[in-house]
Amino acid sequence: MTLHPLNPALARTFVPPVMEARRWLDGITFPPERPLINVSQAAPVDPPPEGLRRAVAEAALNDPAAHLYGPVLGMGALRDELAAQLAGLYGGEISGAQVAITQGCNQAFCATLATLAGPGDEVIVPTPWYFNHKMWLDMASVKAVPLPAGPGLIPEPERAAGLITERTRAIVLISPNNPGGAEYPAEVVRAFYTLCRDRGIALIVDETYRDFDGRDGAAHDLFQEPDWDRTFIHLYSFSKAYRLTGHRVGALVTSRARIAEVEKFLDTVAICPNQLGQIGALWGMQNLAQWVAGERAEILARRAAMVAGLKRLEGWTTLGCGAYFAYVAHPSAEPAPVFARRLVREAGVLLLPGTMFMPDEDVSGQRQCRIAFANVDTAGIAELMARLAQLTP
Template identity: 45%
Template sequence: MLINPLLASVETPPVALVQSWVKERDFPDGRPLLDLAQAAPGWPMAAPLVAHITEAIQKPETARYAPILGEQPLRQALADEMTALYGGTIQAENVAITSGCNQAYVAAIMALAKEGDAVMLPTPWYFNHKMTLDMFGIKAIPLPCAADAGMLPDVAAAEKLITPRTRAIVLVTPNNPTGAIYPSSLIQQFVALAKAHNIKLIIDETYRDFIPAGGAPHDAFKADTWADTVIQLYSFSKAYAMPGLRVGAVTAGADVIGLVQKALDSIAICANGAGQAAALYGIRSLGEWRNGKRQEMALRLAAFQQAMKPIANQFPIVSAGAFFAYCRHPFELSALEAAKRLADEGAIMAMPGSAFGPGQEQMLRFAFGNLAPEAAAAIGERLAALAR
C-alpha cells in the first residue's frame, strides 16, 4: 500500500483515544462522567450571540465563499482590538482569519519551514504542534521546562539549541498543557533571541482571555519592527465558547500573511461565514461577557485547587492557570495507563502526560475549565479513592 510515511508516523490523535475509553459507557446520575480531557469552555455561547448567528445564517451571503484571509470587517476589528490591548500598531493587513487556531498554526508553519528544517517547542508541548511538524518532516527541537522554574522556558537554554536549520521558536501562553502564564519580560527575552538569530517567534495565545489579571499579556507588539519577528495565533473559539464554529487568526507581517494566504486557499479556502459573523459580533458586543468569563475561570481554578488540597501528596499540582492544571500521578503506571484507570474506575477523563512529549509519564493534564465550581469537589473525592 502506498502511503505517506511522514503522516503514518504521526501519533494517533490523543483526545480521540481518551474519548474512545468512555464512548459506549453509561454513567449514573449520581456519578456522572467528569470530562477534563478536551479543552472546551464549560458554558454555552452567550444568548445574544446565538440569536445573532441564527439571523446571520438566514442571509445568503453567509453561506458563500468569504475572502481567503477573512472578512475585512473582522480583520479590521481584530486588528483594532489588538492595537488597543497591546499598545502597538496592528493593521488589518497583518491579520488572517482561519478555521480555528490549529489551522492558524499549520498555516504559519507552512509559511516558515520545509522538510528538514527545525522548530523549537518547549516541553511539555501541545501535541498538535508536534504532530504538525512530524507530518511535514520538520524536526521538533525540545526545550525542557522544569517544575522548579514554574514550567517556564529558559532563554539561555533555548539559545544553545538553535541550529542553522531552526526557523522558529513556539511559545504557548497561557500554556497548554501546564497552564503556566509567561511573564511579559520572558516573552520579550524570547523576542530578542529570535530577532538576534533571524528566526520567527510564534506566540500561541489561544487562552489569552482567561488570564486572571486581564490587560496586555506582553509588549511584543509595541516595537515598530514587531512584524519582522513575531507571529501571534489566536482563538475566537475559546473566547466566545464556540469551538465547533472553528474561528482563529494569525497576526504577522505582510510577507508572512501573503504566504499564509496560499496555504489557506489550499486547505479550506476560507473560514466559514457563520463563525466569522459570530467572531465579529463577539468583538463588538461581548466584551463585558468575555470579562465575566475570565472571572468565572478564576473561580474554577480556585475550586479545582481547593478540591486537590487533601490529596496534594498523591496528586501534586506542578503548574496551573488559565484553563489547565498539570499534576503528577502516584501510580506505578505509564501516563496512558494512569489516564485509562481514571476513566475506567473514577469516571474521570484526563489527558496523559505522554501526549505532551518526552519525560511526561508521571503527569496528567486536567482541563478544569470544563468543570463547574460546584462539581470540583467530586474530582478530589474520586482521585482520593483511586490513590488509596
C-alpha cells in the same frame, strides 16, 4: 490492515490523543448518581450567548452572502476589529492587513509553519507540548526540537539558545499554556523575542487562552516594537472566549509580506474561513466585552478551586495551573497511560496522561497528567477531588 502506499510523514505521527482517550469509554457505563467527569478536552460545552446566536441565525436567514465563498483571508471588518482591539490591549501599530482569519487556531499554526519551514527544518517547542503542534510538524517533516520547561513550567530562553542550529526556523510559545497552564512572565516572552530577533528566526506566540489570563492588562509588550512583525507572529482563537468551537474561527497576525504567503496556504486548504462563524466572532468582539469578563472571572474561580483542591490531595503535585488547565504529577506507581485508564474504570474520571504531551524519550511524562477543568464548575471540581482522594494510588 496496512495501507500501501502511505505517506511516511503522516504515519510517523501519533493517533489524535483526545480521540484515543474517548475510546477508553467504550463498553463502560456510568451510573446516573456518579456520572463521568470529563476533564480530557479544553472546550466550552455550552452554546454562545443568545445575542451572538441571534446574529448568526439572522445572517443565515437574511444574508445570502453568508453562504457563499468569502475573502480567503477573512472578512475585512473582523480583521480590522481584531487589529484595533489588539492595538488597544498591547499598544503598537497593527493593521487589518496584518491579520488573517483562519479555520480555528490550529489552522493558524499550520498556515504559519507552512510559510516558515520545510522538510528537514527544525522548530523549538517547549515541553510538555501541545500535541497538535507536534502532529503538524511531524506531518510536514519538520523536526520538533523539545525544550524541557523549567520551574513552574516556564521555558528558559538561555536553554533554548543552546538548541538553535542552522536549520532552526522558529520557537513556539503558548501562554497561558496548553497543557501546563503557566502564564509566561512578560520578561520571559521579551527575552525569547530578543533571542529570535538576534538569531534571525521567528517567534510564534499562541495566545488562544489570553482572555483567561489571571493577570490584568497586556501579557507582553512585543507589539510596541516598531518592526515587531519581522520576528513576532501572534496566534489567536475566538473559540474559547465566545464559545465558537464548532464554527472554527482563529487568527494569525504577522507582516503583510507573510500574510501574502499565508493566503496561498489558506486558499488551497479551505478557500475561506467559515462565514457564519466570522459573523458571530465579530458580533462577539463588538458586544460581549462585559460577558467575556464574567467568563474570565468564572474560570479564575475554577482555577482557585483546582489549586486549593490539589493542595489537599495526598501524593499529587501541581506543576502548573492556569487558564483551562492543571498539569500535575500523579501518585501512582503505574505509568500515566495505565493510571489514566484506571481512573476511568474506578473513579469515573477521564483525563489525559502526560505521555501525550512529551517526547517518547522523556520519561517524566509517565508521572504526569493534564486536567482540563474549564468545563467543570466549582461543585464539580469538589466532586473530582473527592473521587481522586478515594482512589488507591
